[in-house]
Amino acid sequence: MVAATGNADTSVGHGELIKAVDHALTTHGRALLTGPAGAGKTEVVRAVAAAAEARRESVLRLAPEAADQWIPEASAAALLASVPAAALDQLSGPQRTAIALLRREADAPRAGRDHIALRLAVVEVLRTLAARQPVLLVLDNAQWLDAESTDLLRFALRLTPPRVRVLVAECVQGGAPVGEALCGPGAPAIRVPPLGADEVAELLVRHCLPARLAGRIHQASGGNPRLALALGHSLAEAAEARDSSAHHADPLPVSGQAREVARRLLAGVPAQARRTLLLAALASRPTTSLLRRAGRPDAEAELAEAERAALVRVGEDGTVEFTAGALPTALAADAGWPERAAGHAALAAAVDDPVQAVRHRALAVDTPDQWLAAEITEAAAVCRRRGQRVLAAELGLLAAERTPSWLAGEELARLVTAAEDAGWAGRADLARRATRAVLARDASSADRVRARLAVIDAAGQALGALDETFAYAMDEAAGDPSLQAAVQLRIAWKHNLSDGDPVRSRDAAAEAGRLAALGGDQTAEAMALTVRARMGRILGDTDAEEILAEALALPAPEVPLGMRNAPQYLAVRHALFDDRLADARRQLMVLLPAVQRTGSAEDVFEVLRSLTEVELRSGRCEAASAHARRALELTIEAGLSPGPAWYVAAMAEATGGSFARAAGYARRGIQASQEEQDQVFLSRSLHALGLVELATGEAAKAVATLRRVAALEAAQQVVDPSVLRWHGELAEALIAADAPGEAAELLDRVGTVAVRLGRTGVVAALDRARGLCLSAQGEADAAVHLLEATAQRFDALQLPLERGRTLLALARVERRRRRRAPPARRCGRRPRCSPWPGRLPGRSSPGNRLPAREAARRRRPRC
Missing domain, CATH: 3.40.50.300 (P-loop containing nucleotide triphosphate hydrolases)
Structure with missing residues (x-):
């Protein structure tokens, strides 16, 4: 046995x-x-x-x-x-x-x-x-x-x-x-508790499955290891069958071994409870009262049986949540069409949301109906106004399916709109499905381009495999300057994100701006100027701020390509780079509710990411950890590209939490970014890992990691040192690794650029490393003088975290001079988190835990 x-x-x-x-x-x-x-x-x-x-x-x-x-x-x-x-x-x-x-x-x-x-x-x-x-x-x-x-x-x-x-x-x-x-x-x-999202990521890596799928698989498996692996293998096999790589927003096929595991989990449920679970599986937001109204009078007792079997969680308000997303899929798949149709009909009469009522009525039949299709289309429009873009895309596809064949024009319009909704929401699976249907019909070039752009927009950070889509879109857009501008904008984003080439990105943006002006599209023109300003900042162009001001001056009340690609958001990033943290925070608090109304998970993530960075640099680590936690949860829930979220989580943990968790997040961010050919967040996650290695005394590892960052930044032609501030950390690591001469050369080279561009915060960080370099070279008095002056500059810049790091460096230098180190008593205004958690004697790490689900719609900005 x-x-x-x-x-x-x-x-x-x-x-x-x-x-x-x-x-x-x-x-x-x-x-x-x-x-x-x-x-x-x-x-x-x-x-x-x-x-x-x-x-x-x-x-x-x-x-x-x-x-x-x-x-x-x-x-x-x-x-x-x-x-x-x-x-x-x-x-x-x-x-x-x-x-x-x-x-x-x-x-x-x-x-x-x-x-x-x-x-x-x-x-x-x-x-x-x-x-x-x-x-x-x-x-x-x-x-x-x-x-x-x-x-x-x-x-x-x-x-x-x-x-x-x-x-x-x-x-x-x-x-x-x-x-x-x-x-x-x-x-x-x-x-035995379920695995967290981070542990699912580690499990996938151990079994040679893409780590970027961790969020979706964790959501679908509920942290069940066997189900997680079965889903991962099913998704990889499905991607191989269509000759492409698995995308982080692909639907998880609950078939084969995955379905068998799900069936085994459901096997012990009595027949009556299983019928109640099926209704819950068919409902968008199941509650006990909804299930009772839909014909299950004993819903509470039957759900209690399912809860004891760890299949659902029933909240105090009666909300019903499946512990694993694959369970409702398996329930619906195993039920026959008559049972599903009857369930949807019962729910249509029981729900109190008109949109959901229309959805259930549509799913209760499988025949074309002109008037029902029109109702579904209106329901999709309501969802669009609510910011529910995923549901809008699903309803748009459903409306197209219910449209009679003699209304081919209406069917096509509904498919194109559904594709655009899916692109906005970052749902690559829905965007591809709608686009395939558009391309299979007698669609105009404009409709074909709009559908292809939706696929690009839904791809998140994974643009490297879409060259063919770009080529078709560019060919079909010929003769229409506005469409050509839209394609060129996305090409500019790809050159930056996947190719790591800001010069080509800037050139493509300039062409997009020319085409947008020719087509009279001021919104696209503003977007093109924004890309030029962003690339200009990276390349150290002194006219980048003037270009951004020109973009801000153009009227753009609506931002169809996403707030993160708008000049308003780039202005926030520049404020962060310039250490104008109060200005950046104030603008972000205005943008946050605005992006939440749009239904773009990617935009919400970007604002949360920037808020995390602002709060970290301001020394408010508890607030930063809360924003990072929300960003990571949103990534998992919406199926966004996970690399950026893991980078944000790593930085929050490195500054206000656990070094071990920070290193884990950083490594997963590196893995995901490599899988998606995301050069931007690959360098950022490497920087986060190098930061942890430096803080934990692993100087040799920190040097190797941060040299990879330097090589990536050089390959991407990054000039401005304020965008990603790795230079001081590499210098400190070199000093700790007994290479002060190499550190001094790096500081001189970068310092010249920082002074020329007026990056005072960067200069101060370089001077902190320079002080340590002087100490290593035996010039202790000069080192103390420079570090004291640097701490005062950080205080004037209102950067308490950087000031704290500088005072720690000063303490180390003074200890080397066999002198009692008083800086901790001179701090005055102290940051609300440790500059290096766990490194201060007598202080414990805050240890804020970050929890381990629509793929990214547009490119995350380069900076």
């Missing part, structure tokens, strides 16, 4: 759990491990057993399968068959006979079997083993134990000595729970 195959690698994320189980066994002698199928119980049990064997304990394992529950005494026979023969030597004759009969080694006597002798024999075997060395009895898949074996083991375990410890693992779905009966009253019950 062996355990079921296909278990996930649950060493990921379960280190603390394994310790907890081991501690429970040491303290109580019994432990019960529970969790849903695929949660990783078997791997945890294996790890605990391996640790026991390493301590030279005797380990007995039993892992029945589902079929074994119907075979009397099957599990007991398997257990005793694994016992060393020497353990049977002390048994009495009747006890040996009882075991031989159980193991089918002898014929049953006419008088029948001696069940009491068998019970006592099992007790004696365990006592004999325990007399020689401690024993760990591991019962995995205990829910599949047959009744006779359960009864036998329950009796024996009541009489065994303390040196016999028992670990029982059982699934909450299927079979009969026996763990409590076997372990006895008071035994600790430990539930």
Whole structure:
């Protein structure tokens, strides 16, 4: 008898759990491990057993399968068959006979079997083993134990000595729970928790699956390792079948192994509860009251059963949430069309939102209907006004499906609009679906271009694989300056983001501006000027601010290409680069509600990202961590490109949380950015990792990491040192690695540019590194003087975090002079977070935890 195959690698994320189980066994002698199928119980049990064997304990394992529950005494026979023969030597004759009969080694006597002798024999075997060395009895898949074996083991375990410890693992779905009966009253019950999004990312990487899929897979799997891996493999196989890479916003195919895992999770639900779950799966926002109105009067009781099986969570307000997004998909897929149609019809009569009522009525039929299609189109328009772009795209596609064939023009218009809604929302799957339908029809060049642009807009950071789409869009836009300008704008973004070439990006933007002016499109003209200003800043052009002012002067009440590509947002970024943090924060607080109304998750993310950076530099680390947490949650929920969110999380943790978590986020950001060919956030995530390595004293690693940043920035022709401030950190790492001469050369070279461009904050950061360089070269007095002056400059710039780092550097220099270091007492106004958490004596790290789901619609700006 062996355990079921296909278990996930649950060493990921379960280190603390394994310790907890081991501690429970040491303290109580019994432990019960529970969790849903695929949660990783078997791997945890294996790890605990391996640790026991390493301590030279005797380990007995039993892992029945589902079929074994119907075979009397099957599990007991398997257990005793694994016992060393020497353990049977002390048994009495009747006890040996009882075991031989159980193991089918002898014929049953006419008088029948001696069940009491068998019970006592099992007790004696365990006592004999325990007399020689401690024993760990591991019962995995205990829910599949047959009744006779359960009864036998329950009796024996009541009489065994303390040196016999028992670990029982059982699934909450299927079979009969026996763990409590076997372990006895008071035994600790430990539930295997779901993996977090970060742990799912690590699991995917270990199994050679793209880390950028972690957010979607975590959402769909609910953190169940086996389901997560099954979904990851299904998505990778689907992408391979269409000859492309898996996209972070692709729909997760709940098929094959993934569907089987989901079915197993649902297997133990009674039929009535399953019908209620199906209605919840079909509803957009299920609640207990909605389900009652839809014909399930016992919804609360039936959902309580599902909640005990870890399938749903029911809130205090009656909201129903599936623990894994794949579960409602599997429920709907396994239900027949008549059952789904009846469910949608019932929900259409029960919901109180007119938009949802139209949606359910449309899904309750599968025939064209001119008037229903018109209603769906109006509902999509309502969603657009609400900022619900994903639902607008889904309804647009549904409206096109319900449009009769003789209204081909209306059908095409609905498909194009649906594609644009999907592009706005960052849903690459919906955008591709709508665009394929547009291209399969007799569409005009303009409609074809609009649809192709939607695919580009939905691709997020992953523009590197869209060269063919760009080529077709450019060809079909010929003769229409406005459309050509729109394509050129996206080409400019690609040159910056994927190609890392700001010069080509600036040139493409100039061409886009010329075409936009020719077509009379002032919004596109402003966007083109914005790209030119952004690239100019990167390249160190002194006229970048004048170009930005020109863009701001153009009328642009609506920003169809996204706020993050608008001049208003670039003005905020420039304020951040120039250390005008109060101005940047004030403008961001105005932009935040505006972008939330647009329905663009990408725009909301960008504002949250900038708010995080502003608050970090201002020393408000608690507020920064809150913004970073929201940005990461939004990325997971909306299916955005994960690299930027992991970078933001890494910076928040590095400054106001845990270095270990910061390094983990940074490494995942590096992995995702490499997968998506995102040069911009690759360098940023590397910078975050180098920062952590420098702060934790790993100077050699920091030098290697930050040199990669330097190489990327050089390849991308970045001149302005205020955009990504890695130069001072590399210099400090070089000094710590005993290369002060190389550090001095770097500081001189970058300092000249910073002074020429008037980047006072950058100059101050370079001077901090220069002070450390002077100290390393034996010029302690000059180093102290420079660091004291630098701290005063940071104070004048209202950069408390940088001032704190400078005072720490000053303290180190003064200690080298064997002088008592007073700077911490001279801080005056202190930042509300440590400049290096965990490095200050007597202070603990705040340790703000960031939680480990529509792909990015437009490019994130270069800076």
